Amino acid sequence: MTSKTSRELSQTDENQQDRRGRRIALSCRLFFFGDDDFEGEAKVLDVSTNGCSVESSIDVTVGMILKLSLFLPDFKWPLRVDQAIVRWIDGKQFGLEFTSIRLAQRERLRGLIMKARL
Numbered sequence: 001m002t003s004k005t006s007r008e009l010s011q012t013d014e015n016q017q018d019r020r021g022r023r024i025a026l027s028c029r030l031f032f033f034g035d036d037d038f039e040g041e042a043k044v045l046d047v048s049t050n051g052c053s054v055e056s057s058i059d060v061t062v063g064m065i066l067k068l069s070l071f072l073p074d075f076k077w078p079l080r081v082d083q084a085i086v087r088w089i090d091g092k093q094f095g096l097e098f099t100s101i102r103l104a105q106r107e108r109l110r111g112l113i114m115k116a117r118l
Helices: 006-021 103-117
Strands: 024-033 039-047 051-055 065-071 079-090 093-100
Touching: 024 051, 024 103, 039 103, 065 093, 079 103
Parallel strands: none
Antiparallel strands: 024 039, 024 065, 039 051, 051 093, 065 079, 079 093
């Protein structure tokens, strides 16, 4: 087992802060859909243009591919993500990476994030 140097630790901290800095806390509903009529509902905890973390009572597995509908506070209709992959799970929380999202949807998300930062 190797221990990290203080430089490696500070780089890790910087990477984590950078990742968090691109995210905003957000509370909204999300519906997800998978293969074989698999579906569920979750509460969004935070979001970025590349993904989100959510909390749900529905069990998922790492690597699962889902379609998403996020009910953001800026519009009456949901933001659609054509494909997202479950990247991590921690209890009832899990992280989703948006791997296929239309440009207009990503721009809508970017606008929401920019407004929240002001």
